[in-house]
Amino acid sequence: MLSWRSEGSARVIPFEPVRSNLKSQPLFEVLAVMGSGMGFERNAEIFAEDEPAEYVYGIASGAVRICKLMSDGRRQISAFYLPGDIFGLEAAGHHSFSAEAVGDCRILVLKRTAFLAQAARDDSLMAQLWEHSMSHLRRAQSHMLLLGRKSAQERLASFLLDMAERLSKSGAIELPMSRQDIADYLGLTIETVSRTLTLLEREGLITIPASRRIVLRDRHGLSELDDCLAA
Amino acid sequence: MLSWRSEGSARVIPFEPVRSNLKSQPLFEVLAVMGSGMGFERNAEIFAEDEPAEYVYGIASGAVRICKLMSDGRRQISAFYLPGDIFGLEAAGHHSFSAEAVGDCRILVLKRTAFLAQAARDDSLMAQLWEHSMSHLRRAQSHMLLLGRKSAQERLASFLLDMAERLSKSGAIELPMSRQDIADYLGLTIETVSRTLTLLEREGLITIPASRRIVLRDRHGLSELDDCLAA
DNA sequence: CGTGCGTTTGAGTGAATTCAACGGCTGTGG
Protein backbone atom coordinates (compact mmCIF):
# COMPACT_ATOMS: atom_id res chain seq x y z
CA MET A 1 0.00 0.00 0.00
CA LEU A 2 1.28 3.36 -1.02
CA SER A 3 4.43 1.55 -1.95
CA TRP A 4 5.31 4.09 -4.61
CA ARG A 5 6.32 6.34 -1.79
CA SER A 6 9.13 4.07 -0.82
CA GLU A 7 10.72 3.83 -4.24
CA GLY A 8 13.37 5.24 -2.01
CA SER A 9 16.68 6.38 -3.31
CA ALA A 10 16.33 7.28 -6.92
CA ARG A 11 19.62 8.05 -8.57
CA VAL A 12 21.78 10.72 -7.00
CA ILE A 13 23.42 12.98 -9.53
CA PRO A 14 26.57 14.86 -8.49
CA PHE A 15 26.97 18.17 -10.25
CA GLU A 16 29.30 21.13 -10.34
CA PRO A 17 29.20 23.30 -7.20
CA VAL A 18 26.75 26.18 -7.27
CA ARG A 19 27.66 29.57 -5.90
CA SER A 20 24.11 30.61 -5.31
CA ASN A 21 23.44 34.04 -3.94
CA LEU A 22 19.68 33.91 -4.21
CA LYS A 23 19.48 34.31 -0.46
CA SER A 24 22.15 36.14 1.39
CA GLN A 25 21.35 34.95 4.90
CA PRO A 26 24.72 34.28 6.50
CA LEU A 27 23.86 30.67 7.35
CA PHE A 28 23.03 29.85 3.78
CA GLU A 29 26.11 31.74 2.62
CA VAL A 30 28.30 29.39 4.63
CA LEU A 31 26.80 26.50 2.72
CA ALA A 32 27.07 28.27 -0.61
CA VAL A 33 30.75 29.07 -0.07
CA MET A 34 31.97 25.97 1.75
CA GLY A 35 29.54 23.30 0.62
CA SER A 36 29.40 21.20 -2.49
CA GLY A 37 26.44 20.74 -4.78
CA MET A 38 24.48 17.59 -5.43
CA GLY A 39 21.49 16.79 -7.57
CA PHE A 40 18.63 14.64 -6.40
CA GLU A 41 15.93 13.17 -8.56
CA ARG A 42 12.25 13.39 -7.77
CA ASN A 43 11.41 11.25 -4.72
CA ALA A 44 15.06 10.52 -3.96
CA GLU A 45 15.77 10.04 -0.29
CA ILE A 46 18.22 12.64 0.97
CA PHE A 47 18.49 11.09 4.38
CA ALA A 48 16.44 8.64 6.42
CA GLU A 49 15.01 8.64 9.89
CA ASP A 50 17.48 7.28 12.47
CA GLU A 51 20.36 7.71 10.09
CA PRO A 52 23.44 9.40 11.63
CA ALA A 53 23.30 13.13 10.92
CA GLU A 54 26.59 13.88 9.18
CA TYR A 55 25.70 16.72 6.86
CA VAL A 56 23.89 20.01 6.67
CA TYR A 57 21.81 20.72 3.60
CA GLY A 58 20.72 23.87 1.81
CA ILE A 59 18.37 24.09 -1.12
CA ALA A 60 19.67 25.71 -4.30
CA SER A 61 16.66 24.79 -6.40
CA GLY A 62 13.65 22.55 -6.11
CA ALA A 63 11.91 21.53 -2.89
CA VAL A 64 12.34 19.01 -0.11
CA ARG A 65 9.87 17.37 2.24
CA ILE A 66 10.58 16.33 5.80
CA CYS A 67 8.51 13.39 6.94
CA LYS A 68 7.71 10.78 9.48
CA LEU A 69 6.19 7.42 8.67
CA MET A 70 4.10 4.95 10.60
CA SER A 71 4.58 1.24 10.17
CA ASP A 72 1.38 0.89 8.12
CA GLY A 73 2.49 3.56 5.67
CA ARG A 74 0.66 6.58 7.02
CA ARG A 75 2.83 9.59 6.46
CA GLN A 76 3.02 13.05 7.94
CA ILE A 77 5.05 15.73 6.23
CA SER A 78 6.09 18.18 8.90
CA ALA A 79 7.63 20.75 6.59
CA PHE A 80 8.49 21.68 3.04
CA TYR A 81 11.80 23.37 2.39
CA LEU A 82 12.27 25.71 -0.52
CA PRO A 83 15.24 27.46 -2.16
CA GLY A 84 17.30 29.30 0.44
CA ASP A 85 16.21 27.04 3.28
CA ILE A 86 18.58 25.02 5.42
CA PHE A 87 17.71 21.66 6.93
CA GLY A 88 19.06 18.44 8.37
CA LEU A 89 21.18 20.01 11.06
CA GLU A 90 20.74 18.04 14.24
CA ALA A 91 22.16 18.99 17.59
CA ALA A 92 23.13 15.42 18.24
CA GLY A 93 23.53 12.06 16.65
CA HIS A 94 20.68 10.97 14.49
CA HIS A 95 18.00 12.37 12.25
CA SER A 96 14.55 12.22 13.77
CA PHE A 97 12.81 12.34 10.39
CA SER A 98 13.57 11.60 6.78
CA ALA A 99 14.07 14.07 3.94
CA GLU A 100 13.10 13.47 0.33
CA ALA A 101 13.24 15.46 -2.88
CA VAL A 102 9.77 16.67 -3.86
CA GLY A 103 10.93 17.16 -7.44
CA ASP A 104 14.34 17.15 -9.05
CA CYS A 105 16.47 19.50 -7.04
CA ARG A 106 19.92 20.83 -6.41
CA ILE A 107 21.17 20.68 -2.87
CA LEU A 108 24.20 22.20 -1.20
CA VAL A 109 25.85 19.82 1.23
CA LEU A 110 28.39 20.46 3.94
CA LYS A 111 29.81 18.28 6.67
CA ARG A 112 28.12 18.97 9.93
CA THR A 113 31.49 19.18 11.68
CA ALA A 114 32.78 21.76 9.20
CA PHE A 115 29.64 23.79 9.60
CA LEU A 116 29.80 23.69 13.39
CA ALA A 117 33.51 24.53 13.36
CA GLN A 118 32.64 27.63 11.39
CA ALA A 119 29.89 28.43 13.88
CA ALA A 120 32.34 28.07 16.74
CA ARG A 121 34.64 30.57 15.06
CA ASP A 122 31.85 33.05 14.50
CA ASP A 123 29.66 33.81 17.50
CA SER A 124 26.96 35.51 15.46
CA LEU A 125 26.65 32.36 13.40
CA MET A 126 25.94 30.26 16.48
CA ALA A 127 23.28 32.73 17.50
CA GLN A 128 21.73 32.60 14.05
CA LEU A 129 21.81 28.87 14.16
CA TRP A 130 19.76 28.95 17.31
CA GLU A 131 17.46 31.59 15.84
CA HIS A 132 17.03 29.28 12.88
CA SER A 133 15.95 26.35 15.03
CA MET A 134 13.55 28.58 16.91
CA SER A 135 11.91 29.78 13.72
CA HIS A 136 11.36 26.16 12.74
CA LEU A 137 9.81 25.61 16.13
CA ARG A 138 7.47 28.56 15.62
CA ARG A 139 6.41 27.18 12.27
CA ALA A 140 5.85 23.78 13.84
CA GLN A 141 3.59 25.29 16.48
CA SER A 142 1.46 27.08 13.92
CA HIS A 143 1.24 23.88 11.98
CA MET A 144 0.04 21.99 15.05
CA LEU A 145 -2.82 24.47 15.38
CA LEU A 146 -3.66 23.76 11.76
CA LEU A 147 -3.49 19.99 12.14
CA GLY A 148 -5.37 19.85 15.42
CA ARG A 149 -8.07 22.43 14.99
CA LYS A 150 -8.66 23.62 11.43
CA SER A 151 -11.17 22.50 8.82
CA ALA A 152 -10.11 21.32 5.39
CA GLN A 153 -10.89 24.72 3.84
CA GLU A 154 -8.90 26.51 6.50
CA ARG A 155 -5.96 24.17 6.03
CA LEU A 156 -5.85 24.77 2.31
CA ALA A 157 -6.22 28.52 2.74
CA SER A 158 -3.31 28.59 5.21
CA PHE A 159 -1.25 26.42 2.93
CA LEU A 160 -1.84 28.52 -0.17
CA LEU A 161 -1.10 31.79 1.60
CA ASP A 162 2.09 30.35 3.07
CA MET A 163 3.24 29.02 -0.29
CA ALA A 164 2.41 32.28 -2.03
CA GLU A 165 4.49 34.19 0.48
CA ARG A 166 7.40 31.83 0.22
CA LEU A 167 7.62 31.26 -3.48
CA SER A 168 5.84 33.81 -5.52
CA LYS A 169 5.02 37.19 -3.99
CA SER A 170 2.65 37.60 -6.92
CA GLY A 171 -0.81 36.08 -6.95
CA ALA A 172 0.23 32.97 -8.88
CA ILE A 173 1.83 29.92 -7.34
CA GLU A 174 3.67 27.15 -9.10
CA LEU A 175 3.39 24.25 -6.68
CA PRO A 176 6.41 21.97 -6.62
CA MET A 177 4.57 19.15 -4.86
CA SER A 178 1.85 16.63 -5.71
CA ARG A 179 -1.64 16.49 -4.22
CA GLN A 180 -0.50 13.52 -2.16
CA ASP A 181 2.30 15.61 -0.66
CA ILE A 182 -0.12 18.41 0.14
CA ALA A 183 -2.50 15.92 1.73
CA ASP A 184 0.23 14.41 3.89
CA TYR A 185 1.34 17.88 4.91
CA LEU A 186 -2.14 19.07 5.83
CA GLY A 187 -3.27 15.86 7.49
CA LEU A 188 -5.95 15.18 4.86
CA THR A 189 -6.51 12.70 2.04
CA ILE A 190 -5.68 13.44 -1.56
CA GLU A 191 -9.39 13.44 -2.43
CA THR A 192 -10.23 15.99 0.21
CA VAL A 193 -7.42 18.24 -0.99
CA SER A 194 -8.69 18.03 -4.54
CA ARG A 195 -12.31 18.58 -3.61
CA THR A 196 -11.48 21.48 -1.33
CA LEU A 197 -9.41 23.20 -3.99
CA THR A 198 -12.24 23.01 -6.49
CA LEU A 199 -14.55 24.29 -3.77
CA LEU A 200 -12.29 27.29 -3.17
CA GLU A 201 -12.28 27.84 -6.91
CA ARG A 202 -16.08 27.74 -7.12
CA GLU A 203 -16.22 30.24 -4.26
CA GLY A 204 -14.04 32.55 -6.34
CA LEU A 205 -11.13 32.60 -3.92
CA ILE A 206 -8.67 31.01 -6.34
CA THR A 207 -8.40 29.78 -9.91
CA ILE A 208 -6.58 26.64 -11.00
CA PRO A 209 -5.36 27.04 -14.58
CA ALA A 210 -3.33 23.85 -14.24
CA SER A 211 -3.28 21.34 -11.43
CA ARG A 212 0.04 22.61 -10.11
CA ARG A 213 -0.61 26.25 -10.89
CA ILE A 214 -2.86 28.19 -8.57
CA VAL A 215 -3.82 31.85 -8.71
CA LEU A 216 -4.97 33.60 -5.56
CA ARG A 217 -7.93 35.74 -6.55
CA ASP A 218 -9.07 36.87 -3.12
CA ARG A 219 -6.29 36.98 -0.58
CA HIS A 220 -8.51 38.73 1.90
CA GLY A 221 -11.07 35.97 1.75
CA LEU A 222 -8.34 33.38 2.15
CA SER A 223 -6.89 35.22 5.13
CA GLU A 224 -10.27 35.14 6.80
CA LEU A 225 -10.34 31.37 6.42
CA ASP A 226 -6.77 31.20 7.64
CA ASP A 227 -7.71 33.09 10.81
CA CYS A 228 -4.05 33.74 11.31
CA LEU A 229 -3.90 34.80 14.88
CA ALA A 230 -1.00 32.47 14.43
CA ALA A 231 2.26 34.00 13.21
CA MET B 1 -18.16 30.30 24.45
CA LEU B 2 -15.44 28.56 26.34
CA SER B 3 -15.07 31.78 28.21
CA TRP B 4 -13.85 30.04 31.32
CA ARG B 5 -10.62 29.49 29.51
CA SER B 6 -9.92 33.15 29.37
CA GLU B 7 -10.41 33.87 33.03
CA GLY B 8 -6.88 34.93 32.32
CA SER B 9 -4.54 36.07 34.99
CA ALA B 10 -5.59 34.61 38.26
CA ARG B 11 -3.63 35.96 41.17
CA VAL B 12 0.12 35.66 41.03
CA ILE B 13 1.68 34.67 44.31
CA PRO B 14 5.34 35.52 44.90
CA PHE B 15 7.10 33.07 47.16
CA GLU B 16 10.54 32.47 48.62
CA PRO B 17 13.14 31.32 46.08
CA VAL B 18 13.49 27.58 45.64
CA ARG B 19 16.84 25.91 45.33
CA SER B 20 15.48 22.91 43.57
CA ASN B 21 17.83 20.18 42.57
CA LEU B 22 15.26 17.75 41.36
CA LYS B 23 16.82 17.90 37.93
CA SER B 24 20.47 18.62 37.55
CA GLN B 25 20.54 19.51 33.88
CA PRO B 26 22.87 22.48 33.66
CA LEU B 27 20.29 24.70 31.96
CA PHE B 28 17.81 24.17 34.73
CA GLU B 29 20.57 24.64 37.29
CA VAL B 30 21.21 28.12 35.98
CA LEU B 31 17.58 28.94 36.64
CA ALA B 32 17.62 27.29 40.06
CA VAL B 33 20.69 29.22 41.14
CA MET B 34 20.15 32.60 39.50
CA GLY B 35 16.39 32.76 39.15
CA SER B 36 13.69 33.71 41.57
CA GLY B 37 10.59 31.73 42.42
CA MET B 38 7.00 32.64 41.72
CA GLY B 39 3.72 30.91 42.35
CA PHE B 40 0.92 30.80 39.80
CA GLU B 41 -2.64 29.73 40.47
CA ARG B 42 -4.53 27.28 38.32
CA ASN B 43 -5.26 28.80 34.89
CA ALA B 44 -3.13 31.86 35.53
CA GLU B 45 -1.52 33.27 32.42
CA ILE B 46 2.26 33.19 32.67
CA PHE B 47 2.77 35.05 29.45
CA ALA B 48 0.65 35.83 26.41
CA GLU B 49 1.12 35.44 22.69
CA ASP B 50 2.82 38.48 21.12
CA GLU B 51 4.00 39.68 24.49
CA PRO B 52 7.68 40.71 24.58
CA ALA B 53 9.78 37.77 25.76
CA GLU B 54 11.67 39.11 28.74
CA TYR B 55 12.07 36.07 30.93
CA VAL B 56 13.00 32.42 30.91
CA TYR B 57 10.93 30.04 32.98
CA GLY B 58 11.60 26.72 34.67
CA ILE B 59 9.08 24.53 36.42
CA ALA B 60 9.73 23.68 40.06
CA SER B 61 6.37 22.02 40.64
CA GLY B 62 3.08 21.75 38.82
CA ALA B 63 2.55 21.86 35.06
CA VAL B 64 2.28 24.45 32.32
CA ARG B 65 0.55 24.41 28.95
CA ILE B 66 1.74 26.22 25.85
CA CYS B 67 -1.06 27.21 23.53
CA LYS B 68 -2.28 29.00 20.48
CA LEU B 69 -5.78 30.35 20.08
CA MET B 70 -7.97 31.09 17.10
CA SER B 71 -10.28 34.09 17.07
CA ASP B 72 -13.37 31.92 17.60
CA GLY B 73 -11.87 30.29 20.68
CA ARG B 74 -10.53 27.06 19.23
CA ARG B 75 -7.39 26.18 21.09
CA GLN B 76 -4.39 23.99 20.36
CA ILE B 77 -2.03 23.08 23.16
CA SER B 78 1.31 22.40 21.54
CA ALA B 79 3.07 21.14 24.67
CA PHE B 80 2.82 20.45 28.36
CA TYR B 81 5.79 21.28 30.52
CA LEU B 82 6.50 19.41 33.73
CA PRO B 83 8.90 19.82 36.66
CA GLY B 84 12.45 20.24 35.41
CA ASP B 85 11.39 21.65 32.06
CA ILE B 86 12.41 25.05 30.73
CA PHE B 87 10.23 27.19 28.48
CA GLY B 88 9.54 30.68 27.21
CA LEU B 89 13.01 31.34 25.86
CA GLU B 90 12.71 33.03 22.49
CA ALA B 91 15.57 33.81 20.18
CA ALA B 92 14.08 37.17 19.43
CA GLY B 93 11.46 39.63 20.48
CA HIS B 94 8.08 38.21 21.15
CA HIS B 95 6.40 35.04 22.33
CA SER B 96 4.70 33.13 19.55
CA PHE B 97 2.36 31.36 21.94
CA SER B 98 0.92 31.82 25.40
CA ALA B 99 1.73 29.88 28.56
CA GLU B 100 -0.73 29.10 31.35
CA ALA B 101 -0.60 27.21 34.62
CA VAL B 102 -2.40 23.87 34.32
CA GLY B 103 -2.74 23.68 38.10
CA ASP B 104 -1.22 25.66 40.92
CA CYS B 105 2.50 25.69 40.30
CA ARG B 106 5.83 27.10 41.30
CA ILE B 107 7.93 28.61 38.56
CA LEU B 108 11.53 29.76 38.50
CA VAL B 109 11.98 32.98 36.58
CA LEU B 110 15.10 34.63 35.23
CA LYS B 111 15.65 37.61 32.96
CA ARG B 112 16.32 36.49 29.45
CA THR B 113 19.28 38.85 29.24
CA ALA B 114 20.85 37.42 32.41
CA PHE B 115 20.34 33.92 31.11
CA LEU B 116 21.88 34.71 27.73
CA ALA B 117 24.78 36.54 29.36
CA GLN B 118 25.49 33.38 31.30
CA ALA B 119 25.25 31.36 28.08
CA ALA B 120 27.71 33.71 26.39
CA ARG B 121 30.16 33.14 29.23
CA ASP B 122 29.79 29.38 29.03
CA ASP B 123 30.08 27.83 25.57
CA SER B 124 28.70 24.48 26.63
CA LEU B 125 25.59 26.26 27.87
CA MET B 126 24.97 27.82 24.48
CA ALA B 127 25.30 24.42 22.89
CA GLN B 128 22.87 22.94 25.39
CA LEU B 129 20.51 25.75 24.70
CA TRP B 130 20.50 24.83 21.07
CA GLU B 131 20.18 21.16 21.91
CA HIS B 132 17.22 22.08 24.05
CA SER B 133 15.44 23.87 21.20
CA MET B 134 16.12 20.95 18.92
CA SER B 135 14.61 18.48 21.34
CA HIS B 136 11.47 20.62 21.43
CA LEU B 137 11.45 20.54 17.66
CA ARG B 138 11.73 16.75 17.68
CA ARG B 139 8.77 16.54 20.06
CA ALA B 140 6.82 18.91 17.88
CA GLN B 141 7.43 16.74 14.84
CA SER B 142 6.22 13.61 16.58
CA HIS B 143 3.18 15.51 17.74
CA MET B 144 2.41 16.59 14.19
CA LEU B 145 2.33 12.95 13.15
CA LEU B 146 -0.10 12.33 15.96
CA LEU B 147 -2.33 15.28 15.08
CA GLY B 148 -2.30 14.68 11.36
CA ARG B 149 -2.52 10.94 11.09
CA LYS B 150 -3.51 9.09 14.24
CA SER B 151 -6.90 7.84 15.42
CA ALA B 152 -8.37 8.86 18.75
CA GLN B 153 -7.24 5.60 20.37
CA GLU B 154 -3.73 6.00 19.05
CA ARG B 155 -3.59 9.58 20.28
CA LEU B 156 -4.61 8.61 23.78
CA ALA B 157 -2.20 5.69 23.83
CA SER B 158 0.68 7.96 22.78
CA PHE B 159 -0.33 10.53 25.32
CA LEU B 160 -0.57 8.12 28.21
CA LEU B 161 2.76 6.47 27.43
CA ASP B 162 4.43 9.86 27.16
CA MET B 163 2.96 11.05 30.43
CA ALA B 164 3.88 7.82 32.19
CA GLU B 165 7.46 8.18 31.06
CA ARG B 166 7.67 11.82 32.08
CA LEU B 167 5.96 11.77 35.42
CA SER B 168 5.70 8.37 36.96
CA LYS B 169 7.97 5.58 35.75
CA SER B 170 5.57 3.27 37.53
CA GLY B 171 2.35 2.12 35.93
CA ALA B 172 0.21 4.76 37.59
CA ILE B 173 -0.16 8.31 36.35
CA GLU B 174 -1.52 11.28 38.25
CA LEU B 175 -2.64 13.63 35.51
CA PRO B 176 -2.18 17.30 36.31
CA MET B 177 -4.54 18.46 33.53
CA SER B 178 -8.26 18.39 32.81
CA ARG B 179 -9.99 16.46 30.05
CA GLN B 180 -10.38 19.73 28.17
CA ASP B 181 -6.62 20.26 28.26
CA ILE B 182 -6.01 16.74 27.01
CA ALA B 183 -8.52 17.26 24.24
CA ASP B 184 -6.91 20.50 23.14
CA TYR B 185 -3.50 18.84 23.22
CA LEU B 186 -4.58 15.83 21.16
CA GLY B 187 -6.77 17.73 18.72
CA LEU B 188 -9.96 16.04 19.90
CA THR B 189 -13.08 17.03 21.82
CA ILE B 190 -13.50 16.47 25.51
CA GLU B 191 -16.23 13.89 24.82
CA THR B 192 -14.02 11.88 22.50
CA VAL B 193 -11.23 11.86 25.08
CA SER B 194 -13.63 10.61 27.72
CA ARG B 195 -15.19 7.97 25.51
CA THR B 196 -11.83 6.76 24.26
CA LEU B 197 -10.45 6.43 27.77
CA THR B 198 -13.38 4.30 28.86
CA LEU B 199 -12.91 2.28 25.68
CA LEU B 200 -9.26 1.65 26.53
CA GLU B 201 -10.38 0.65 29.98
CA ARG B 202 -12.98 -1.82 28.62
CA GLU B 203 -10.26 -3.28 26.41
CA GLY B 204 -8.18 -3.90 29.52
CA LEU B 205 -5.32 -1.62 28.52
CA ILE B 206 -5.77 0.77 31.41
CA THR B 207 -7.82 1.27 34.56
CA ILE B 208 -9.16 4.60 35.75
CA PRO B 209 -9.54 4.50 39.54
CA ALA B 210 -10.20 8.26 39.55
CA SER B 211 -10.70 10.58 36.65
CA ARG B 212 -7.23 12.05 37.00
CA ARG B 213 -5.57 8.82 38.01
CA ILE B 214 -4.79 6.30 35.31
CA VAL B 215 -3.06 2.95 35.65
CA LEU B 216 -1.38 1.42 32.62
CA ARG B 217 -2.26 -2.28 32.66
CA ASP B 218 -0.87 -3.29 29.30
CA ARG B 219 1.99 -1.12 28.14
CA HIS B 220 2.72 -3.45 25.29
CA GLY B 221 -0.80 -3.14 23.96
CA LEU B 222 -0.60 0.63 24.29
CA SER B 223 2.73 0.71 22.48
CA GLU B 224 1.18 -1.18 19.61
CA LEU B 225 -1.48 1.48 19.33
CA ASP B 226 1.17 4.15 19.63
CA ASP B 227 3.06 2.64 16.68
CA CYS B 228 6.06 4.63 17.79
CA LEU B 229 8.28 4.52 14.80
CA ALA B 230 8.41 8.08 15.99
CA ALA B 231 11.03 8.89 18.60
C1' DC C 1 -2.64 5.72 -30.25
C1' DG C 2 -2.45 3.28 -26.22
C1' DT C 3 -0.40 3.24 -21.44
C1' DG C 4 0.46 5.10 -16.97
C1' DC C 5 0.24 8.37 -13.58
C1' DG C 6 -1.73 12.11 -11.24
C1' DT C 7 -5.96 14.33 -10.48
C1' DT C 8 -10.83 14.95 -10.27
C1' DT C 9 -15.47 13.52 -9.29
C1' DG C 10 -19.18 10.53 -7.33
C1' DA C 11 -21.54 7.54 -3.93
C1' DG C 12 -21.70 5.59 0.47
C1' DT C 13 -19.55 4.97 5.01
C1' DG C 14 -17.73 5.99 9.33
C1' DA C 15 -15.14 8.15 13.13
C1' DA C 16 -15.35 12.00 15.64
C1' DT C 17 -18.23 15.96 16.52
C1' DT C 18 -22.29 18.45 18.20
C1' DC C 19 -26.07 18.81 21.10
C1' DA C 20 -28.10 17.30 25.21
C1' DA C 21 -28.77 15.13 29.56
C1' DC C 22 -27.09 12.95 33.54
C1' DG C 23 -23.87 11.63 37.41
C1' DG C 24 -20.54 12.55 40.92
C1' DC C 25 -17.52 15.22 43.70
C1' DT C 26 -16.44 19.48 46.39
C1' DG C 27 -17.16 23.30 48.85
C1' DT C 28 -20.51 26.55 50.93
C1' DG C 29 -24.09 28.11 53.60
C1' DG C 30 -28.22 27.33 56.08
Place this chain on the structure above:
DNA sequence: CCACAGCCGTTGAATTCACTCAAACGCACG
Protein backbone atom coordinates in the same frame (compact mmCIF):
# COMPACT_ATOMS: atom_id res chain seq x y z
C1' DC D 1 -25.10 17.65 59.04
C1' DC D 2 -27.55 18.08 55.04
C1' DA D 3 -29.03 20.77 50.81
C1' DC D 4 -27.59 22.97 46.96
C1' DA D 5 -24.74 25.01 43.39
C1' DG D 6 -21.02 24.69 40.34
C1' DC D 7 -17.77 22.10 38.01
C1' DC D 8 -15.98 18.31 35.68
C1' DG D 9 -16.59 14.19 33.62
C1' DT D 10 -19.37 10.60 31.47
C1' DT D 11 -22.86 8.77 28.50
C1' DG D 12 -26.42 8.86 24.73
C1' DA D 13 -28.43 10.21 20.18
C1' DA D 14 -28.07 12.45 15.94
C1' DT D 15 -25.21 14.87 12.69
C1' DT D 16 -21.39 16.04 9.84
C1' DC D 17 -17.14 16.36 7.73
C1' DA D 18 -13.70 13.96 5.95
C1' DC D 19 -12.66 9.26 4.55
C1' DT D 20 -12.94 4.97 1.66
C1' DC D 21 -13.91 2.79 -2.39
C1' DA D 22 -14.63 3.28 -7.18
C1' DA D 23 -14.65 5.18 -11.63
C1' DA D 24 -13.50 8.51 -15.07
C1' DC D 25 -10.70 12.13 -16.85
C1' DG D 26 -6.63 14.35 -18.93
C1' DC D 27 -2.09 14.98 -19.85
C1' DA D 28 2.62 13.30 -21.00
C1' DC D 29 5.37 9.92 -22.94
C1' DG D 30 6.84 6.20 -25.64
